[in-house]
Amino acid sequence: MLKYLVKRIVWMVPLLIGISLISFFIMHLAPGDITTSEASFNPKASEESRQKLRELYSLDKPVIVQYSLWMKRMVTLDFGTSFASHQRPVFWQTKDKDGNVTLGMIQEALPITLLINVLSLILIISVALPLGVISALNQNQLTDRSITLFVFIGFAIPGFWLALMLMYWTGVQHNWLPISGLQSIGHENMNWLAQIADTLKHLALPVFISGITGLAGISLFVRNGMLEVLHQDYITTARSKGLSEKRVIYGHALRNALLPLITIFGLSIPGLIGGSVIAESIFAIPGMGKLFYDAVLMRDFPVIMGILTIGAVLTLIGNLLADVAYAWADPRVRRGVVQ
């Protein structure tokens, strides 16, 4: 087992280099750089000054040279500073000689996106699990069909539209929830309890929107997993030896039906750091999606590469964790790995 783990981790290094190389080249395939944004198409900004900027950012060098410069910084875990906002470090905070701390861009955006995604994942699981089980137990009856219909509507509904409607209803017509933003303006002056309540109120709609659109996947997964397991021989055996229906379903069927979910969660780890551009724009939440989108529009290469690299690392770790968890949960897989 240990040997297997070490092997997997060592293999991640060439994989990461490959991913970063491909990302870097694809990024440079797109036309333009930081000096060719629409805002800089300004007669007051001369071509010579733009050329000077290109040299300062090493953008005039061949892509392979730029890549090696980036790699040289990366091996010391230096993600560099953003082109578009000159002074901000991409990943983590820096301190200048006067002791001024400048927070990193990913450092600020990541916790926000993580919080929203974790909350909505909790919401999804806590709603989708019972829905899936109820659906499976009432297969093809009205309950099953209503649930399926409901989750499909949630899946199909345009998130931005639903978001705007709910914002109007809960924010403009009734003063129940704040419309946009992450915190109220007077957030600092509140006590910690009020601060948490304030943040949760601001997050309610974004979490609900991303929850309702993600419900369909997990609940159908659970439903179908349950149905499959319920037709297995060992369930028949359990029933025939006289176990109560409760024990059959929750003790034997559900546990086995949940196994594939491990894979899904493993794969959703990188998704946890990726925010939705549309939701973040509408709700004015400064998360990872907006950060990445703006960086792409501005051709802010250090930020793009920073986010892609962190995403790649998390994807690889997620895969590994999923495999390990699977082996831990399912003896059959464990035996396969050891062999």
Next chain:
Amino acid sequence: MMEIKHDQDQLVKLQFIKPAFMKLALIAFFTPLMISACGDSSSSNQIHNKIDYTKNYPPNNGGTLIDAMTGEPSGLIAMIAGESAASAIAGNIFNSLLRYDKNLELTGELVESWDVSNDQKTITFHLKPNLKWADDQPLTSDDVLFTWQKVTDEKTRTPYGSDFKLVTKAETPDANTFRVTYAAPYAPALDTWAGLHILPKHLLKDQDINTTAFARNPVGSHYYKLEKWKNGQFLKLTRNENATQGQAKIGNLLSRIIPDKAAQFLELSADNIDSMGLNPIQYARIFPARPDLNKNIALYKELGNSYTYLGFNLKRKPFDDIRVRQAINYAINKQEIIDGVLLGLGEPVASPYKPGTRWSNPELKPYPYDPNKAKALLKAAGYEDHDGDGILDKDGKPFTFEILTNQNKEREMTGVLIQRRLNEIGIKANIRVLEWASFLGRFIKPKEFDVVLLGWSLSLDPDQYSIWHSSQQAPGQFNFISYSNQRVDKLLEAGRLELNPDKRMKIYHEFSKILLEDSPIVFLSAGYGLTAIHKRVRGISNPAPPAGIGHNTYEWYIPSAYARNEMSEH
């Protein structure tokens, strides 16, 4: 694999659900939302609607004005940040030597007066006495010199240095005098000094200006100082007690970052923000239909800072023929574009200058819509429909070209209207929409285009050398349509050497006249800037002077009876 099979079963089964049930469920699900969306909107904001915002109060100090921006500044040193969000905020914090008044005439800001030497090469600025930074340090000509050194420094990452590099000598004879000498008279100099924010030397002299923390924690000299900046959320400015231009009335300016215009609009309707920029649909369609909004919110319009144009690649046939260019100009109905695209919220322009300012030649009128004249001109240029296919041709080749534009809804709609009018006189135009970077890199720089649909700003200084002078045609320069006219070249050169505003005005009136006649571009329209501001904010000039409603924000005030409860702000 098993799961996938089940999913497919599921989909197949779904189709067998009775349509009636489906419909019922949909109705049940959507009805509450629809009611909430279209229902009785007078129930909203009951608290706010009870306040009568029409009473008159004398000006007073205090209160907070909350507005919304779509983008966040990257820093508050404008010469480095560059984007409009940064200039908007930094403009409240930093002073320049000069400023534009409400009629867009230059006047002193940090300076009391300025003299131009007889040979027009030297400008001497006399600073007002006893100027102070927000941290109580004196603001002197040393700071001005330092700012000039920084903007011209090779190491400074600014695209705006070239104008200031024309200064051959900058000196500070005393603490209140700053003198610059140019190798040759340079008339746009005054405009450039009106755009350069003066930075404090005592805080920046040991810093790398590109990365300094000062950009996020600035100390300036204007009406406001930065109190708090929450990344991605808001910037809060509060009054600067040492303000060089006197005290502003409104106590705090709070700019919230809300990228989505629809969300901004909801915040405005819920009275969580006081001011936002509107688009024509919100201004001309939504507001007239919502009396409850009009009760609390006032709308303002002002001429914007840019115009849209159709530019010809003059290096390509047949656009080198003035008759063809004029014909296309006559064939386009500009009013139709203003009515259709801007919902009437714009003006036709006939020169690259703001109508109503001194640089705009009042005698010039845009080409009227006259398809017959267009046809006659094209006939004179040799274009007729010889083969009867509805498209004009010359030497066996049909008159067809491509209109290039970037991803911009208003420009795309404008292109469609132009396409239709050109089709009517027998010209086949295709529209091609491109993402900005490839538009610039693959088509504009190598000049691989027939016709572009783009915008230029209506500049405050009349100098447009970099756009129209024949020497500015190299790749990456701004005369990418390759306009070349010796008389225009002479006028543009003369205009740069003349610092007397009245003499300069004559030069640029003449320039605009030739430009209109020559028709290297078709001036299409200049849209209005549209702003909604809550009626609690008073002292706003309406109708807006040429400089726009923002020219006197320091005189705006919020009567204390109308000030919002600071803690309840979302």
